Amino acid sequence: MSLQAQSSEVVIENLGLSFGDTQVLKGIDLTIKAGEFFSFLGPSGSGKSTLLRAIAGFGPEPTGRILIGGQDVAKLPPWERNVGMVFQSYALWPHMTVAKNVAFGLEERKVARAQIDKRVKQALDLVDLADFGERRPSQLSGGQQQRVALARTIIIEPRVLLLDEPLSNLDANLRVQMRGDILALQKKLNLTTIFVTHDQEEANTTSVRMAVLNHGILQQVGAPMELYDAPANRFVASFLGTANILEGEVRTNGQLTAFLSSGGLQIPIRQGADSITAIAIRPQNISLHTPGGGTSEAELRFKAVVSDIEFLGSTLRYAVKTGQETMLVDHVHEPGDRVFALEEQVDMAIVPDHVTLLRG
Amino acid sequence: MSVLSKSERGPAAAGLLIAVLLALFLLIPVLKVIYVAFLDPHTGELTLLNFQDFFASSLFRESFYNSLFVATMSVVFASIIALPLAYFTTRFNFSGAIIIQTLGIIPLIMPPFVGAVAMKLLFGSNGSVNLLLEQYFGINIPFMEGLNGVILVESIHYFPFILINLSAALINIDRSMEESAQNLGSHGFRMFRRIVFPLAMPGYLAGAALVFIKVVDDLGTPLLLDVNKMLAPQAYLRITSIGISDPMGYVISVILIAFSLLSLYVSLMAMKGRDYATTQKGGGGLSKRDLKPMEKVATYGLVLFILVIVLSPHVGLLLLSFGTVWSFAVLPDGYTFAHYIKVASEASQYITNTLLYAGIAALFDVILGTAIAYIVYRTKLTGRKWLDYGATMALAVPGVVLGIGYLRTFYSVDVPFADQPLATWWVIIVIALTVRRLPYALRSCVAAIQQVSVMLEESAENLGATKGRTVMRIVVPLMSGGILAGFVTSFATASVELSATIMLVSRESDAPLAFGIYEFMQSASGRGPGAALGMIAVVLVGLGTYFSHKIIERTEKSRASARPVNEEAKA
Numbered sequence: 065m066s067l068q069a070q071s072s073e074v075v076i077e078n079l080g081l082s083f084g085d086t087q088v089l090k091g092i093d094l095t096i097k098a099g100e101f102f103s104f105l106g107p108s109g110s111g112k113s114t115l116l117r118a119i120a121g122f123g124p125e126p127t128g129r130i131l132i133g134g135q136d137v138a139k140l141p142p143w144e145r146n147v148g149m150v151f152q153s154y155a156l157w158p159h160m161t162v163a164k165n166v167a168f169g170l171e172e173r174k175v176a177r178a179q180i181d182k183r184v185k186q187a188l189d190l191v192d193l194a195d196f197g198e199r200r201p202s203q204l205s206g207g208q209q210q211r212v213a214l215a216r217t218i219i220i221e222p223r224v225l226l227l228d229e230p231l232s233n234l235d236a237n238l239r240v241q242m243r244g245d246i247l248a249l250q251k252k253l254n255l256t257t258i259f260v261t262h263d264q265e266e267a268n269t270t271s272v273r274m275a276v277l278n279h280g281i282l283q284q285v286g287a288p289m290e291l292y293d294a295p296a297n298r299f300v301a302s303f304l305g306t307a308n309i310l311e312g313e314v315r316t317n318g319q320l321t322a323f324l325s326s327g328g329l330q331i332p333i334r335q336g337a338d339s340i341t342a343i344a345i346r347p348q349n350i351s352l353h354t355p356g357g358g359t360s361e362a363e364l365r366f367k368a369v370v371s372d373i374e375f376l377g378s379t380l381r382y383a384v385k386t387g388q389e390t391m392l393v394d395h396v397h398e399p400g401d402r403v404f405a406l407e408e409q410v411d412m413a414i415v416p417d418h419v420t421l422l423r424g
Numbered sequence: 425m426s427v428l429s430k431s432e433r434g435p436a437a438a439g440l441l442i443a444v445l446l447a448l449f450l451l452i453p454v455l456k457v458i459y460v461a462f463l464d465p466h467t468g469e470l471t472l473l474n475f476q477d478f479f480a481s482s483l484f485r486e487s488f489y490n491s492l493f494v495a496t497m498s499v500v501f502a503s504i505i506a507l508p509l510a511y512f513t514t515r516f517n518f519s520g521a522i523i524i525q526t527l528g529i530i531p532l533i534m535p536p537f538v539g540a541v542a543m544k545l546l547f548g549s550n551g552s553v554n555l556l557l558e559q560y561f562g563i564n565i566p567f568m569e570g571l572n573g574v575i576l577v578e579s580i581h582y583f584p585f586i587l588i589n590l591s592a593a594l595i596n597i598d599r600s601m602e603e604s605a606q607n608l609g610s611h612g613f614r615m616f617r618r619i620v621f622p623l624a625m626p627g628y629l630a631g632a633a634l635v636f637i638k639v640v641d642d643l644g645t646p647l648l649l650d651v652n653k654m655l656a657p658q659a660y661l662r663i664t665s666i667g668i669s670d671p672m673g674y675v676i677s678v679i680l681i682a683f684s685l686l687s688l689y690v691s692l693m694a695m696k697g698r699d700y701a702t703t704q705k706g707g708g709g710l711s712k713r714d715l716k717p718m719e720k721v722a723t724y725g726l727v728l729f730i731l732v733i734v735l736s737p738h739v740g741l742l743l744l745s746f747g748t749v750w751s752f753a754v755l756p757d758g759y760t761f762a763h764y765i766k767v768a769s770e771a772s773q774y775i776t777n778t779l780l781y782a783g784i785a786a787l788f789d790v791i792l793g794t795a796i797a798y799i800v801y802r803t804k805l806t807g808r809k810w811l812d813y814g815a816t817m818a819l820a821v822p823g824v825v826l827g828i829g830y831l832r833t834f835y836s837v838d839v840p841f842a843d844q845p846l847a848t849w850w851v852i853i854v855i856a857l858t859v860r861r862l863p864y865a866l867r868s869c870v871a872a873i874q875q876v877s878v879m880l881e882e883s884a885e886n887l888g889a890t891k892g893r894t895v896m897r898i899v900v901p902l903m904s905g906g907i908l909a910g911f912v913t914s915f916a917t918a919s920v921e922l923s924a925t926i927m928l929v930s931r932e933s934d935a936p937l938a939f940g941i942y943e944f945m946q947s948a949s950g951r952g953p954g955a956a957l958g959m960i961a962v963v964l965v966g967l968g969t970y971f972s973h974k975i976i977e978r979t980e981k982s983r984a985s986a987r988p989v990n991e992e993a994k995a
C-alpha cells in the first residue's frame with residue numbers, strides 16, 4: 065500500500081480565537097499523539113468545529129501555536145498545511161466526476177498523470193468505490209459520497225486527517241457501518257485523526273482519547289472510560305452520560321471526613337479533599353431495596369420514597385426522594401424482577417467508592 | 425377531465441380567454457412570419473427559395489456574419505467588464521453590493537440606442553476622448569467606427585445581465601466547496617478557475633445567452649450608428665422601404681428567432697443536470713477577505729474605471745441635452761435649457777403617448793400575469809402550464825419579428841369605427857407592448873403568488889368565502905406588492921421599447937417617446953432635443969424602477985414579520 069501517511073503529532077499551545085469581539089476558543093492546550101484517533105466532544109456551539117478548522121487553517125487567525133510534526137502552522141495558509149479535512153457536507157464538487165474529485169489534490173501538487181491515475185484507482189479501491197470513478201457526485205448515495213470525500217482527502221497523504229461530524233448526514237445504520245469503516249481505514253493508514261462529534265457513543269467507540277469542550281474551554285482530556293469514571297468537573301460528569309450531582313461541602317469532625325450535601329445527604333469521603341464542592345453519582349451505581357433487609361459493610365443506606373418511574377427498555381429509571389435531594393437510580397430490567405411502586409418506602413444504597421468528587 | 429367542478433369554471437374561462445389572446449397576438453403573427461418566409465412570393469407555394477436568395481446575396485451574408493460577430497464580441501466584452509466586478513464583490517470585503525445593484529438597472533432604465541449618439545460624441549473619431557488622445561499622445565482609436573461602435577455600446581449596456589447572474593451564482597456556492605479545494609492544496613486564481621468559476625458557469629451562461637439575444641435583436645443602436653449591414657436593421661429596412669410583401673424581412677425574422685431559440689437552448693443545456701445551488705448548512709457564500717492596501721487601490725481603481733466607461737452614455741446624453749453646439753470639441757461650447765423647452769412645446773405628445781401606451785400595457789400585463797399565475801399555481805386545469813410557457817415565449821420573439829408579424833397579420837383586419845386596419849391603429853402599439861412585457865409582469869406575479877401560503881386561502885374558504893371572493897379578498901391583496909412591482913417593471917421597460925413600435929408607428933401623432941428620440945437623433949440639429957427627450961425617458965424609467973425596488977423591499981419586510989412560524993423554520 066503506497067497510501068501510507070507519515071503520521072504526525074499535533075500540539076496545540078495556548079490557542080485562542082475570536083470572531084470579532086466574541087472569543088470562541090480560550091487557552092486551549094492539547095497534544096494529539098501521532099497515529100492516534102482523537103475526538104473533540106462537546107455540545108453545540110462549544111467550539112469544536114472552530115478548533116478543527118483552525119488546525120486546517122480556516123477561520124480567523126488564532127493566537128497561540130499549532131504544531132504539526134513539530135512545525136508551527138498557525139500562520140500558514142490552508143493550502144500549505146497538508147492536513148486533510150473531510151467536511152460535514154462532504155463538499156464534493158458537482159462539476160467533476162468522482163475520479164476527478166479524487167485526483168484534484170494530486171493535480172494541484174503537479175504529480176505526473178500516470179502516477180495520479182494509479183493512485184486514484186488505489187484510493188477508490190480502498191473505499192470500495194473502484195467502479196464509480198466516472199459517476200457524478202450527485203449520482204451517489206450519502207454513504208458513497210462520504211467515502212469519496214475520504215478518498216479525496218487521504219490520497220494527498222495528509223499529516224493529519226480532520227473529520228467534522230462526518231456521520232451526521234447518514235441514517236442510523238449507515239452511521240454505525242461508516243464509523244467502523246473510518247476506523248479500519250485509520251488503522252490501516254496509521255493516520256493521526258481528529259474526529260468532531262457531539263454524539264458520545266461515536267466518540268466512545270472510536271477514539272483512543274478524547275477532549276471535551278464547553279464554551280470554547282477545554283474541560284478534560286483522556287480515554288473515554290477515564291472521563292466517564294473520573295470526570296473532572298460538573299460539566300463533564302453530566303455531559304457524559306447521566307449523573308446525580310449533589311452540591312454541598314466537606315465537613316471534618318475529628319477522624320471523620322464527610323461530604324454534606326445541601327439536601328442533607330451525608331457521605332463519608334477520604335481525607336484531604338477539602339476543596340470539594342460537589343459530588344457525582346451515576347444512577348447505575350445506586351440501588352433500591354425493600355426496607356429492613358441486610359446491608360453489606362461497603363455500602364451506605366438512606367431512607368427514600370419513590371417519586372417517579374420510567375421504563376427505558378433495558379433499564380428501569382426511578383426517581384427517589386431522600387431528604388431534600390431527588391436522585392435518579394437505574395435498575396437493570398429483567399423479567400419477573402420486583403418493581404417498586406410510586407410512593408413506596410425504599411432503602412437507597414450507595415457504595416462510597418463509586419462517588420466522584422468534583423472540584424470545579 | 426370533461427366536467428369541471430363549479431369552482432374551476434371561472435379560472436377555466438379566464439384561461440381560455442388568455443389562451444385565445446396569446447394565440448391571436450403572439451402565436452399566429454409569429455407563425456405567419458415563419459410561414460411567409462417559406463412561401464414563394466409569386467406562386468404562393470412552399471419553398472426554400474427565399475433562404476437560397478438570402479444566402480446568395482453578399483449583402484445579407486455580410487449582415488448575417490456581422491450580427492454574429494457583433495453579438496459574440498459584445499458577449500466577450502461584457503464578460504470582461506462583468507467578471508472582475510463579480511469576482512471582487514463576492515470574494516472580498518468590498519462595498520460592491522451597492523455597485524452591482526446600481527449597475528444592474530442600467531440596461532433597464534436606458535436602452536442602448538438612447539445613448540448611442542452621445543457615445544459617438546464621446547468616443548467617435550472626432551469625439552472628446554480621441555481629441556484628448558490626439559492632443560497628448562498623437563493617436564486616434566476607432567472605438568466607434570462601424571461595428572466597433574455597436575459592440576462598445578451594446579456591451580457596456582448589457583454587461584449587467586452577466587454581472588447579476590454570475591454574482592448570484594457565485595453567492596450560492598457553498599463555502600466548503602472552496603475550503604476543500606484549499607485544503608487539498610489549491611488557491612488563488614487557479615482555484616478560481618478550477619472550482620469557483622465552473623460552479624458559477626450556469627449563471628454565467630444564462631447571462632451571456634441573454635446578452636447575445638439582446639444584441640442580435642437590437643434594432644435602434646445599429647440604425648442610429650449608421651450600421652445597416654446587420655440582420656435586424658436589414659429586416660426593418662426591407663419591410664419599410666420595399667414593403668410587407670418582400671420575403672427577405674421574413675427570412676431574416678426566422679433567422680433571428682432561430683438565434684433566440686439557440687441561445688435559450690444553450691443556456692438550458694448548460695443548466696441541465698447541474699443544479700449547482702450548493703449552499704448547505706453552515707453559512708453559504710464564499711469566504712471573503714479584506715483587501716491589502718495596495719490591492720484596495722488597484723481594485724477600486726479598476727472598478728472606478730469600469731464605472732466611468734459604463735456611465736459614459738449617461739454622462740454623454742446629459743451633456744448633449746444641455747449643450748449648445750458640440751462638435752470637434754471635448755465638451756459642448758455652452759449650456760442651455762433650450763432643448764428641454766423645445767421638447768416640452770413641440771414633442772409633448774411623445775410623452776403623453778408613452779404614458780398612455782405603457783400605462784395601459786402594464787395594466788393589462790399585471791391583470792394577465794395575475795390570472796396566469798393563479799391558474800398555474802392554484803388550479804389543476806389541464807394544460808395550465810402552457811399558459812405560462814406561452815406568455816414567456818414572448819421573450820424569445822425579437823421585437824422586429826413581432827412588428828413584422830403584426831403588420832402582415834393585421835393589415836387586412838379593419839377596425840370598425842376607427843376606419844383603418846388594425847395594423848396601423850395606435851392600439852396595435854399597446855398590444856405589442858403588452859405582449860412583449862408580459863413575461864416581466866408574469867414573473868413578478870408568480871413570485872408573489874408563491875409567497876402566499878395556500879393555508880391562508882383555505883382558511884378563507886373554510887370560513888365560507890367562495891373561490892372568486894377568496895381571490896379578490898385574500899390572494900390579490902396579499903400579492904399586491906408583487907403585482908405593483910410587476911406593473912412598474914412592465915411600465916418602465918415598455919416606455920423605452922423601440923424595435924416593435926418602430927415598425928408599427930404609422931403617423932407622428934401616434935408615436936411614443938422611444939420613437940421620438942429615434943426621430944430626433946437622426947438629424948444633427950435634432951440631437952439636442954433628442955437627448956433631452958432621452959433624459960426625460962431615463963428619469964421616468966429610473967423613478968419607476970426605484971419605486972418598484974422600494975415596493976418589493978417594503979412588502980418583503982412586512983412579509984418577513986408576518987410569515988407563519990413553520991415557514992420560518994424551513995428558510
Ligand SMILES: Nc1ncnc2c1ncn2[C@@H]1O[C@H](COP(=O)(O)OP(=O)(O)OP(=O)(O)O)[C@@H](O)[C@H]1O
Nearest residue numbers: 083086088106107108109110111112113114115262
Ligand atoms: N463565522 C462566525 N462568526 C461569528 N461567530 C461564529 C462563527 N462561526 C462560529 N461562531 C461561533 O463560535 C462558537 C463555536 O462555533 P462552532 O461552530 O465551533 O461550534 P461547534 O462546537 O462545532 O457546534 P456544532 O456541534 O453545532 O457544530 C459558536 O458560539 C458560534 O456561534
Ligand SMILES: [Mg+2]
Nearest residue numbers: 112113114229
Ligand atoms: Mg460544528
